[in-house]
Amino acid sequence: MAFPDDVKYTAEHEWVRRADRPGVVRVGITQYAQEQLGDVVYVSLPEPGAAVTAGDPFGEVESTKSVSDLFAPVSGSVVARNDALDTQPDLVNSDPYGDGWMVEIEAPDSEGLAAALDGLMDADAYAASVSAP
Amino acid sequence: MTDTPPAQQAPRETPLRAVHEALGANLVDFAGWLMPLRYGSETAEHTAVRERAGLFDLSHMGEISVTGPQAAALLDHALVGHMSAVREGRARYTMICDAAGGVLDDLIVYRLGETEYLVVANAANADVVHAALVERAAGFDATVTDRSAEFALIALQGPKAVEILAPHTDATLDEIKYYAGYRQQVAGRPVMLARTGYTGEDGFEVFCAPADAEHIWSALLAAGEQHGLVPAGLSARDTLRLEAGMPLYGNELSREVTPFEAGLGRVVKFDKEGDFVGRDALLARSKEGPRQRLVGLVARGRRVPRHGYPVLVDGAPAGEVTSGAPSPTLGKPIAMAYVPADAPPDAEYAVDVRGRAEPADRVDLPFYQRAK
Numbered sequence: 001m002a003f004p005d006d007v008k009y010t011a012e013h014e015w016v017r018r019a020d021r022p023g024v025v026r027v028g029i030t031q032y033a034q035e036q037l038g039d040v041v042y043v044s045l046p047e048p049g050a051a052v053t054a055g056d057p058f059g060e061v062e063s064t065k066s067v068s069d070l071f072a073p074v075s076g077s078v079v080a081r082n083d084a085l086d087t088q089p090d091l092v093n094s095d096p097y098g099d100g101w102m103v104e105i106e107a108p109d110s111e112g113l114a115a116a117l118d119g120l121m122d123a124d125a126y127a128a129s130v131s132a133p
Numbered sequence: 134m135t136d137t138p139p140a141q142q143a144p145r146e147t148p149l150r151a152v153h154e155a156l157g158a159n160l161v162d163f164a165g166w167l168m169p170l171r172y173g174s175e176t177a178e179h180t181a182v183r184e185r186a187g188l189f190d191l192s193h194m195g196e197i198s199v200t201g202p203q204a205a206a207l208l209d210h211a212l213v214g215h216m217s218a219v220r221e222g223r224a225r226y227t228m229i230c231d232a233a234g235g236v237l238d239d240l241i242v243y244r245l246g247e248t249e250y251l252v253v254a255n256a257a258n259a260d261v262v263h264a265a266l267v268e269r270a271a272g273f274d275a276t277v278t279d280r281s282a283e284f285a286l287i288a289l290q291g292p293k294a295v296e297i298l299a300p301h302t303d304a305t306l307d308e309i310k311y312y313a314g315y316r317q318q319v320a321g322r323p324v325m326l327a328r329t330g331y332t333g334e335d336g337f338e339v340f341c342a343p344a345d346a347e348h349i350w351s352a353l354l355a356a357g358e359q360h361g362l363v364p365a366g367l368s369a370r371d372t373l374r375l376e377a378g379m380p381l382y383g384n385e386l387s388r389e390v391t392p393f394e395a396g397l398g399r400v401v402k403f404d405k406e407g408d409f410v411g412r413d414a415l416l417a418r419s420k421e422g423p424r425q426r427l428v429g430l431v432a433r434g435r436r437v438p439r440h441g442y443p444v445l446v447d448g449a450p451a452g453e454v455t456s457g458a459p460s461p462t463l464g465k466p467i468a469m470a471y472v473p474a475d476a477p478p479d480a481e482y483a484v485d486v487r488g489r490a491e492p493a494d495r496v497d498l499p500f501y502q503r504a505k
Contacts, residue, residue, distance in 0.1 A: 041459040042435040
């Protein structure tokens with residue numbers, strides 16, 4: 001399994017990537033997560049403008065066998081949601097780090113965001129965490 | 134995302150474990166067995182079974198033989214069905230209940246000979262069923278033997294099943310009726326070949342020696358390739374049986390319900406000779422009518438009702454979802470649920486999906502029935 005090194009990872013199997021716009025990050029779930037879930041049939045995402053708090057649920061992802069909360073990796077406000085998932089939730093399975101992204105979150109201050117991202121796992125640490133017995 | 138806790142004990146392995154791994158299966162602990170949950174997309178596996186065919190490893194199922202001059206009489210006493218009326222070579226769906234009428238397991242019983250039956254139990258209940266049969270065999274000239282370790286079980290299910298199997302067996306498949314089972318050969322190996330299944334499709338179940346399982350599996354998989362056969366896991370099996378309105382023990386069936394609540398009162402045969410375990414309680418329940426009813430729900434939204442979620446009837450909590458999943462065939466979430474027997478079908482139904490009432494339509498079961 002490949003672990004892209006241009007994203008940071010959470011213990012809840014989300015990835016976080018800095019967007020082009022300063023202070024904004026894009027969030028999705030990892031390849032490992034989508035493999036564990038199986039076919040994703042529905043993703044519930046907040047509308048732009050919604051406030052999210054690091055560590056709190058902001059949405060849910062439904063697969064054949066289960067429903068899982070999505071946890072915000074950083075605090076801020078939602079500035080974009082991936083509307084394509086409304087009709088093609090399987091993008092989460094086929095392209096979890098690309099077209100299967102979920103939301104973009106704008107953090108209130110850049111220093112706080114940098115600190116929050118520093119607190120997340122890099123590719124090596126995440127790879128080790130999911131391969132642990 | 135939260136991780137599931139690791140299993141307490143190392144699960145048992147079927148003779149096909151290495152085959153599943155080579156096929157890239159996601160293996161999970163199910164009822165104490167390491168079983169393939171899916172090989173790739175479970176939705177694609179589900180669709181393959183509906184449209185073409187799927188191959189399942191069901192070696193976790195329990196097989197218990199009942200033999201002897203009074204094998205038939207014992208089973209008439211121990212089970213709710215009329216097993217002495219089953220003809221040789223035929224099978225019957227039935228249940229084993231406790232004295233209060235609660236369901237201990239649902240079973241398929243094959244009559245292999247005048248004095249020989251094979252009882253197929255759910256993996257999680259195999260020990261319970263074996264113990265109950267041994268206990269109920271007291272006073273009968275019959276022998277109950279747990280033969281689970283002597284059988285692997287491979288199911289070939291789907292509209293292409295006959296075409297795929299025919300060149301690999303001497304059996305004349307057109308003459309094998311639904312719910313029949315015979316000793317035959319498949320891929321040159323001795324098997325018990327049965328026309329049964331748990332998917333709502335035509336198909337076969339092949340009981341074989343564990344040592345022959347890999348040979349038979351590989352032969353069928355190769356034979357089915359040109360017909361679009363795919364290996365299918367327990368995830369697809371669950372959505373297939375749910376669409377077909379078939380109960381799963383631990384979900385729709387338990388000691389807390391009788392066959393009448395599950396809408397399966399027809400399996401209880403009061404007109405057979407002699408007493409049977411649970412008869413008085415079941416007779417009373419059949420007269421007073423079931424307290425709950427198993428119904429189908431189709432969600433109007435996209436959030437999926439799941440096992441244990443409360444069901445609201447006209448806004449008030451009144452029942453519980455027993456099984457729920459996104460239905461690949463209907464393209465909507467579906468569920469089976471127990472509701473009070475007097476809940477009107479035209480009431481407003483909803484499922485409490487994690488704190489929000491999601492409207493649903495009550496429908497007759499099954500959700501899906503194949504064209505005959």
